[in-house]
Amino acid sequence: MTTDADDVRSFDQRGGAAQPKALSAIRTIARREIAEQLSSARFLIIALLVVGLTPLAVYVGARDYKSRLEDYNRLVAEQQKMIAGPAGREVKGFDVGWSEGNDLAVLRAIRPPEPVSALVRGLDGALPQYWDFSPTGIVTGPLASRPQRIADVVGHLDMAFLMRVALGLLAILLAFDAVAGEKELGTLRAVLSQPISRAALLTGKLAGGAVTLLLPLAAAFLIALISAQLFGVDLIAAGALAKVVMLALTAGAYLVCFYALGLFVSSLVSSQKTSLVVLLVVWVVAVLAVPPIATMVAQAASPVPTSQYLETRKDALDLDIRRQAELEMGGVYREITGDPEGNADTDKYYKNKESIDRRIVPIEVGYLNRRRQILNEIDRDAERRAANQNRFASLLMAISPAAAFAGAATDLAGTGDAQYAAWLESVRRYQDSLNAALFDDPPTVMIRNRGASFPAELRKPPTVADLPSFAPPRRDAAAVLSRSLPAIGLLGLFTGVFIIGGFFAFSRYDVR
Amino acid sequence: MIEATNLSKRYEDGVLALDAFNLRVESGRIYCLLGANGAGKTTTINLFLNFIEPTSGQAFINRIDVARSPIESKKYVSYVSENVMLYGNFTARQNLDFFARLAGRRDIKKDEYYMVLREVGLQEKAFEQRVKEFSKGMRQKVGIAIAIIKDAPAILLDEPTSGLDPKAGAEFLETLDELRQRGKSILMSTHDIFRAKEIADAVGIMKEGRKVMERTREELEHEDLQALYLDYMRGGYRPDEEKRTA
Structure with a gap:
């Protein structure tokens, strides 16, 4: 009979069960996880669904993008034509509202559609096509896309939706039984009777789950890129491709986040059924309930006046100051022309043009500047309220990794709220620079009279080239990345918390 | 070698599942733990695998303290459960x-x-x-x-023959014998008195977390293990029997 010492010595000499290196054990666990998951029905069904729906989602997105691009190109062509014409050579600075030949369209800030909106629609279709700048302030153009009533109600099917909803669900379904299921099956004891640490086991599971989830994700993005190319949207162009790659990486982080959540919950309970129920409830709350509830609560807690209300308020204030200005003007007309009604017909105006202009112009310019200031204050106040509401809603949504991903995805695609805020900022800056260069000291003022208006030339009108040019917000990959960092950071925080929570829970998990 | 010294486990609910348990299974020996459900057999195996921490005492695999070096100790042990x-x-x-x-x-x-x-x-x-x-x-x-x-030089078997048909059971015992010939230390918990008697070099009977009796193969040649088992199950704990521990 051999002795203990002999047996152990010979065991060690054979290299019998040399303790596996942690990395090797992790790789072994991960490979098994991948093999198991890839052959599971839940993986095949959802992965095929996502891969199958991707071309459809891209087709719809590409069509929408292309129609917005056509509108944009048309508007730019019209503007170029105007710039090359008289309006471009002499910017008189007429108010948009009551000038017949609106020369201010040469200064129009036209927003190009974002190519990556073919994948992640975001707000791109719901923002204005352009902004005009006038002596009375910023005038917002029509929305880039027509409202799509059904899609606006139930949500748009785009890549962000497929990742957030379908692959998010897959992550949960792959992870719910990772620990509790193995405990029920009995394999957890068998695995943990081998010389590997619990941390290595969970790391292997996390790595295996991540690789499994990244396969349909990578396939979907590859198909999306090919589909977009086929449907006429070039996303291979350097800037767009960088955004798509960042988008795919963030989607990957989101899936790892949900998988880590699944491992965490699975390590907290002893039954896979309980794990599944808990995770499905969390998924429904995080993906489907939190975003609308957060928006609703923010709307209730921090209301924003409706456009109709703002317009009515602006009209009422405008009416007030205009009436005041008109009364003053009427007095001047009466005094100069002797007309008891305070009117000046064309003959009378041109007969007394010099003295009328000298006295009316300050009233008219004063009215325009005052009006611009008041309307600007109303708009700023409304924007401040909207921003507060957005901030509040974002804060409430911060409890959901799905909302964090939605924010990160749209911001990375250049179709999110951060991009909208950047456009508003650029537009406001441009209005300020035009105020200084043009509107505060207008070259031409329309002298109004009841039923008629007469241009009063005050100085030589500048050309478009003389005026500051509009600086649109940066849309390059670095800019969208910096705007997305808060949302990406939040997603990273969730992932970190779930991973640490999972390791902590599994280190204390009762495997009996 | 498989060894336990004064190994005890009290669960959080206060139940004393194992009480000052001592055991030594040398190389090339098979030790069978007998006992009713809840006697502490599986708790003992769980302690040898570090699935649970002992309240006091020590469990050793190949002279390695399982609680101190769980991963190192698992290099030297194989485990076969009731339902593989x-x-x-x-x-x-x-x-x-x-x-x-x-x-x-x-x-x-x-x-x-x-x-x-x-x-x-x-x-x-x-x-x-x-x-x-x-x-x-x-x-x-x-x-x-x-x-x-x-x-691995040590093998833990947790009721491995339960539910096996006679042919499979017999084949299983042949394999165990073969492993013994190769010098493995084998600890097997079981309800199967007959197979335990057939294969074991030593048998211990557990009751309410305590080992109440231990017999070597030689001693059992002159005693009826089934009668002993039933006697210990019916009767109370007789600590004097522990003195017979090898």
């Missing part, structure tokens, strides 16, 4: 490969796996079949094959 649970979508050979890799054994050829599966009596046609189609006896054979491929 394997990954259903993997074949017998793939399961073997998976657990061998976890045990640190890499670069094992397919033929070597087949050889071990043959050794435990699994039919050739089942080698590359998914184990979800396997009977309990077949899974048990794969479980033993996993222990053999690891080739």
